[in-house]
Amino acid sequence: MTDTDNQAAAMAASYGELIAGLRQTFESGRTRPIAWRREQLAGLVQFLVAHEDELIEALRTDLGKPPFEAYGTDIGVVRMHIRDISRKLDRWMKPDRVFPGLLSLPGTAEVIKEPLGVVLVIAPWNYPVQLLLEPVAAALAAGNCVVAKPSELAPATASVLARHLHRFVDPDAVALVEGGVPETTALLENRFDHVFFTGSTAVGRVVMAAAAKHLTPVTLELGGKSPTIVAADADLAVAARRITWAKFMNAGQTCIAPDYLLVERSVRDELVDRIQGAIREFYGTDPKVTADLGRIVNERHHDRLTRLVSGSGGVVCGGDHDRSTRYLAPTIVLDPDVDSGLMSEEIFGPVLPVLAIDSVEDAIAFVNDRDKPLALYVYTRSKETADRVLARTSSGGACVNHSVMHILPENLPFGGVGPSGMGAYHGKAGFDVFSHHKSVLRKPTFLDPKLLYPPYALWKAKIMRAVFR
Ligand code: NAD
Numbered sequence: 237m238t239d240t241d242n243q244a245a246a247m248a249a250s251y252g253e254l255i256a257g258l259r260q261t262f263e264s265g266r267t268r269p270i271a272w273r274r275e276q277l278a279g280l281v282q283f284l285v286a287h288e289d290e291l292i293e294a295l296r297t298d299l300g301k302p303p304f305e306a307y308g309t310d311i312g313v314v315r316m317h318i319r320d321i322s323r324k325l326d327r328w329m330k331p332d333r334v335f336p337g338l339l340s341l342p343g344t345a346e347v348i349k350e351p352l353g354v355v356l357v358i359a360p361w362n363y364p365v366q367l368l369l370e371p372v373a374a375a376l377a378a379g380n381c382v383v384a385k386p387s388e389l390a391p392a393t394a395s396v397l398a399r400h401l402h403r404f405v406d407p408d409a410v411a412l413v414e415g416g417v418p419e420t421t422a423l424l425e426n427r428f429d430h431v432f433f434t435g436s437t438a439v440g441r442v443v444m445a446a447a448a449k450h451l452t453p454v455t456l457e458l459g460g461k462s463p464t465i466v467a468a469d470a471d472l473a474v475a476a477r478r479i480t481w482a483k484f485m486n487a488g489q490t491c492i493a494p495d496y497l498l499v500e501r502s503v504r505d506e507l508v509d510r511i512q513g514a515i516r517e518f519y520g521t522d523p524k525v526t527a528d529l530g531r532i533v534n535e536r537h538h539d540r541l542t543r544l545v546s547g548s549g550g551v552v553c554g555g556d557h558d559r560s561t562r563y564l565a566p567t568i569v570l571d572p573d574v575d576s577g578l579m580s581e582e583i584f585g586p587v588l589p590v591l592a593i594d595s596v597e598d599a600i601a602f603v604n605d606r607d608k609p610l611a612l613y614v615y616t617r618s619k620e621t622a623d624r625v626l627a628r629t630s631s632g633g634a635c636v637n638h639s640v641m642h643i644l645p646e647n648l649p650f651g652g653v654g655p656s657g658m659g660a661y662h663g664k665a666g667f668d669v670f671s672h673h674k675s676v677l678r679k680p681t682f683l684d685p686k687l688l689y690p691p692y693a694l695w696k697a698k699i700m701r702a703v704f705r
Pocket of ligand 1: 358363367386443492
């Protein structure tokens with residue numbers, strides 16, 4: 237073994253000890269009562285309240301996040317969702333009574349929700365608080381112990397979490413592990429009862445393969461290119477504002493941001509004009525100086541994005557950038573080559589390709605020719621058109637006449653499909669991801685017909701055949 241192998245093995249072993257400690261907590265039974273679960277949820281909210289200013293500052297350091305976005309998308313929304321979980325938890329924890337069927341009478345049947353054990357949550361850097369704490373909250377609500385791994389690419393935020401979170405939750409049940417690829421690889425050498433991963437499709441494959449060695453189930457919240465279809469009958473003024481807001485929020489580094497637009501040709505120019513107008517309205521004539529536009533997470537991603545833009549020709553607005561401050565202006569690219577990097581990779585930055593299409597039918601065909609996206613947006617005044625798009629395409633989630641907002645309602649499960657992910661969470665869906673649904677049949681003993689038991693007489697077989705058909 238090389239030195240690197242030895243170090244990796246030692247790291248995996250030390251995480252093994254950490255996980256064994258969490259497992260002991262789980263096996264003690266103390267994570268099961270609703271009071272413990274609610275305490276942890278309240279602790280998460282208290283952490284968000286007590287360290288709000290520090291988190292907002294860290295999000296600015298990591299991503300240049302405007303405080304409005306930092307609170308709205310990384311702190312406030314999590315607080316709101318956690319409070320909702322806590323309110324509804326007693327209902328979700330109750331066994332679901334079901335009718336056992338005539339053949340199982342007398343008897344009762346129910347589905348019991350039991351915690352899984354020790355789970356691993358791996359988060360990305362773009363919403364580094366939300367995407368770590370929402371699944372952690374769901375896991376704790378379901379009575380599990382958790383290893384939480386924030387992204388190394390949002391180090392200021394990870395450091396706030398690492399320094400303070402443990403004081404607000406049961407430290408024997410929640411462990412925060414900082415680190416990047418080597419640390420996550422070492423964690424995944426160990427057996428968990430569930431792995432909840434949010435990140436890229438490529439790393440999702442690595443995580444799933446590692447989990448498969450232990451036959452550990454996974455939830456994969458992945459990425460992809462989320463299309464936006466704009467029909468000729470759309471309210472273009474509203475569409476332009478909503479698309480601009482959703483695309484350039486967090487400098488386009490949003491998993492469900494509209495990746496590209498497919499616009500009916502007759503309204504393409506008007507929509508592009510209106511989007512340019514919305515960019516000016518939101519970010520001023522020089523977006524570099526506004527405090528309301530985020531920055532690219534690091535130079536590597538900045539280089540990747542500027543390369544995508546420079547290789548694509550039809551830039552109609554934006555395109556200017558500054559590597560030293562990781563700034564990239566809100567950029568619109570008209571009719572890029574569909575085989576270009578811009579149209580084949582997830583963009584994950586403030587660059588909006590706009591493609592003219594001849595009809596909504598063509599847009600549906602375009603979407604169906606590619607991987608199933610995480611989200612799809614359709615702007616139209618016609619219910620028939622919206623329904624047709626929804627019925628004929630597959631995506632993790634969708635909005636009609638808005639973008640990204642389907643992440644907000646607690647009662648809508650959030651997740652991908654195919655290459656954009658498997659499984660979903662938020663609200664009850666999150667509780668269910670981290671619970672085993674155990675089917676239980678309870679039978680009385682006063683009736684014990686001999687029908688089931690050998691010797692298998694002919695009359696018994698006749699009855700069985702009459703019933704089981
Ligand atoms: P990423 O896949 O590079 O990293 C995600 C996490 O995995 C990080 O914690 C990282 O440390 C870890 N990791 C990276 N490489 C690894 C490896 N080889 N083995 C084990 N762990 C590894 O993703 P990212 O760059 O942080 O985030 C961007 C991606 O995440 C985009 O594709 C985006 O669409 C997606 N995303 C999806 C959602 C969603 O809810 N579906 C939300 C946010 C981001």
